[in-house]
Amino acid sequence: MSDPVPVAVPRKGRPLEAVLERIARVGDDDRLDRLADRVSNTLRYEKSITKGRTEADDGPYERLADYSHPGEPNSPEFTLMRDDRDGKPRRIVFDAATVDLGDTRLKLVGREEPFRALRTHEFALGFDSADLVLEEVVGIRPDGLGTIADVNQRIDPVDTDVRVVNGLGDTVYHTLMGHPSELDLGTDLDREFLTSYTGPLCISPRYERLVTAVLGTDALEGVEFVYPAHDEEEEAAVARTGLGVYLTVTGSTARDHGLVVGEHLFPSETVLMRNTAESDDEVDRAADLVTVDEAASDIRV
Template sequence: MGETIPIAVPRKGRPLEAVLDRLARRLDVPDLADDVTSTLRHEKALTKGTLDPDHPERSVYHRLADYSDVDDPTEPEYTLLRDDRAGKPRRIVFDSVTIPLEEAGPDAGLDGRVPDDTVVQLVGREEPFRALRTHEFALGFDSADLVLEEVVELRPDPVGRIEDVNARIDPAESDVRVVTGLGDTVYHTLMATPDVAPSSGALDREFLESYEGPLCIEPRYERLVRAVLGTRALEGVEFRYPEEGQEEEAAIAETGLGVYLTVTGSTAREHGLLLGEQLFPSETVLLESPPEVSRATAAVRSLLNGPDLETELAVQE
């Protein structure tokens, strides 16, 4: 087996599924994506208690042994993590898998830039972005949110596009850069009750420039909200947070104005909220640590990028 190009990926959830879908399109491995996705969804349902196990007498350790083939690196391996649900049950999550690049289809665009015996190794990490920051990996996938929450400088004007994100990463904080998004997009959206929303004009960043009062957000998104709105728009704004166990849209409805993730916005409307500007796409992104990028790594990066991606984080000309 030739050179191995390790890539840090999330261990579970929508971001990992987006990575697997991308690989299924660029490499001839649809069965791998389906296998991992279905296994993790099944295990999530068991952990949440929304699905009863087929064989209650078999523990999570038995299922882990059934899923993982440690003798064949091209078969996915899994591991156990403590879930944060009540009782902190152990949950099966993705660990690793090796994919030979000889599986790449004719449209992959490698053009002989890497030997046929090169392999890609997906390695599960709880926070892939941080693994790139410490130079453990040259390439990785993680949520764009985490980049904004950790290393993007806060300025008066808002972050809007991918070049804004990269331009605002303090070189003293990190040399990791965003390459592109994968299109699994949900949005951090401004929303308000009818009595707070402007009677004329749009519910957007410009409205916030003149607004003074409370703004409900999730505490974990505070720095992200400051980045995507810009500090100028937040002058006179006081952050409020949902009470423990309170639904975010319900808390925003009580406050009158807020920012939260939306897909269709149906839950927000059920709480009587109007949807405003989509402030920033919460999207899985391909990341690179430039000092670690070799010729083979750059070729793999091109394989994972490509013009077929439909992403809200694409560079706008």
């Protein structure tokens, strides 16, 4: 059998779980379901330890040896890394797993930044958050984004060979929210509202370029980006500001802060990406295998 096709994947969190669920779905093999469950349960347990909610009986190296079984088919390997938070705590994260999908094998390789690993041509295929594509390589224009086709069309081919292929359906939304005091009775809190709005708009600092790319510069004329204070909850900051954009699933926390939940401006989900300059028959087959017409995916504005 030929060498497995390397695929860059996130090391932890919701995006990694979405990738493993996709692999299990296209593989149609109970062992892949067990792999997904094993990795997800292990990393949730380790997250609980890292955050101090659970006390482990064994040290990190003992746990690492217990989790990893190199060489076993469809068996995950884990590694130890330093977390970026205060104190730089150690954290066990996903490292790698080789999975069989019929005649094609994939080598899932954990990376902190899979998208950037594709940009530097370390991998031909990978999974990462669609947000990173918008944050880093999508061009800023007067009009906002419309569909996933718009995303790829706005990537400068001189800047990168990476393109988005497919969404995985683990969608949460960057949502427009406002305090009732900012809204006239019967006003819809949507993109059209923003075109006539002037004043502060509270967002996370990391999403400034993303918000600008998706809404377009025309809609943001007269709008000033402001940010939550240190250690301030995003919803509380939006309520204090009057209007803002925040990543949300249900909007329940926003409503707890007295906010009106408006339009889902754009989705945030894990996507399959490929470096179009790194292509061969094995990569093409692997990409076809893991690409699904996912009805649950909403990777469009």
